[in-house]
Amino acid sequence: MTFKQSKSCLIFAHRGGNREAKDVAENTRAAFNYALSHAVDGIETDVQLSLDEVPVLWHDGFLDKLGHPGKCIDDFDFAQLEQMDFAGYCSPEAESEGALSFKEFIDTYQGRCGLDIELKSRDGESQQRLESKIRKMLAIIGPSAADGVFISSFNLPALVLIHQYAPDLPLYYLLTGRHTQADIEQFLKDYSFLAGFCLPIDIHNASIAELLRERGRSVGVYTCNSEKDIQKALDLKVDILITDYPQLALRMRDA
Numbered sequence: 001m002t003f004k005q006s007k008s009c010l011i012f013a014h015r016g017g018n019r020e021a022k023d024v025a026e027n028t029r030a031a032f033n034y035a036l037s038h039a040v041d042g043i044e045t046d047v048q049l050s051l052d053e054v055p056v057l058w059h060d061g062f063l064d065k066l067g068h069p070g071k072c073i074d075d076f077d078f079a080q081l082e083q084m085d086f087a088g089y090c091s092p093e094a095e096s097e098g099a100l101s102f103k104e105f106i107d108t109y110q111g112r113c114g115l116d117i118e119l120k121s122r123d124g125e126s127q128q129r130l131e132s133k134i135r136k137m138l139a140i141i142g143p144s145a146a147d148g149v150f151i152s153s154f155n156l157p158a159l160v161l162i163h164q165y166a167p168d169l170p171l172y173y174l175l176t177g178r179h180t181q182a183d184i185e186q187f188l189k190d191y192s193f194l195a196g197f198c199l200p201i202d203i204h205n206a207s208i209a210e211l212l213r214e215r216g217r218s219v220g221v222y223t224c225n226s227e228k229d230i231q232k233a234l235d236l237k238v239d240i241l242i243t244d245y246p247q248l249a250l251r252m253r254d255a
Contacts, residue, residue, distance in 0.1 A: 010041035010232060011249045012116055012242045014223050015059060018045075020243035021092035027057040029100060030087060032109060040246045042114025042148065048122075049100050049133040054078035055102035055140065061122055065089040072122070074129075096246075103140050110141075113147035115139075116198075116242070118174070118218075121155045121164070130158060138166050152198050152220075156191070163193045170195035172220060181208050188215055196239065198222055201229045209236045223251065 016031025017040070018024045024031050027045055033184060035043050046059040063071045066084050073081070081099035085224050088094055102117075109115060119137070121130055141149060143166075150170035150185050153159055157169045173187060198216030199208075204221050212219045220240030224230045231251050233241045243249045 008175050008253055009238050009241050010042050010114060011246050011253060012042040012114065012220075013040045013239055013246040014044050014202050014242050014244045015046070017244055017246040018090070019225070020247055022251065025087040025090035025091045025094060025097075027038055027059060027100065028087050028097050028182065029076065029108075030095065030097065030104075035246055036109075036113060038250065040250065042116060042240070042244055043109065044116040045105065046118045046120050047133070048073040049129060050078045050081055050099075051073060052074060052079075053129070053132050053155070055217070056081060056134060057100045057102060057105055059120070072164060073091075096240040104141070106140050110149060112202060114240075115150070115152045116147070116240070118171075119153040119155065119158055121153070121158060130155075131161065134158065134162055134165060137171070138162070138216060141166075150195065156187075157192070160191070167193070170218075172180065172196045172198045174222075175199040175203070177203055179203065184211065186207060188217070196220065198240070198242070201233055204233070204238070206236065210228045229241060 013035035015026035017035045018026040018031040018116045021034040024034055032043055045057050047055050048054050048058050056073055058073050085096045086099055087097040150172055151162060152172040152174050154174045156173055159173060162171060171194055173194055175197055198220035201221040201224050218239040220239050222242040224233050224241050224243045225245055230252050234253060241249055
């Protein structure tokens with residue numbers, strides 16, 4: 001899978017597209033399997049580090065959903081996380097699932113679709129743990145990652161560090177609503193290694209699309225959950241559309 005060669009934008013299921021599925025929690029096996037049952041082009045997930053430094057899939061800063069208010073992923077070792085139910089908070093009908101390790105995720109889904117792996121970092125995380133997380137993630141992905149695998153992050157220094165370790169791995173900088181086109185132009189000058197940018201659909205426009213197209217960079221947009229936002233992304237010919245409603249986006253793209 002090569003983004004540049006795609007004839008139409010690629011639809012990525014955000015954390016497995018769990019909002020579209022009933023009684024399915026995000027970043028779980030059930031969510032990813034649901035997404036793949038609808039022939040999505042890719043899935044997006046989030047990676048954090050357990051207390052004993054095992055990369056684990058989880059988005060939130062805290063584990064409040066799991067009944068551990070104020071506690072974080074890195075307050076527990078992986079064996080403890082495996083004993084927790086990462087699916088039941090969504091619905092009492094959901095089949096119980098322990099923590100999903102990044103290794104299991106890669107072993108199960110790499111090569112079956114594109115993978116957008118968001119590196120999560122939190123305030124107060126030490127540089128040592130950040131570097132350990134990056135090294136462990138890259139070791140799991142492997143030296144010859146399947147085409148279609150890329151890492152994204154809001155943490156630009158982390159992307160710089162990843163590039164030093166794996167210069168051929170595509171990296172996407174996640175922008176926020178405060179970023180402008182002028183910021184993107186500066187990033188292109190200062191961080192030429194970036195394969196592309198992923199930005200909120202609200203700030204994307206024709207001018208930014210033209211800029212990135214001229215510079216040969218890919219553009220992804222998040223999180224397109226309404227018909228209006230999905231259509232805007234399609235009209236701007238984005239490379240990657242990230243959504244909680246992959247079936248809807250696929251229908252609109254292929255209409």
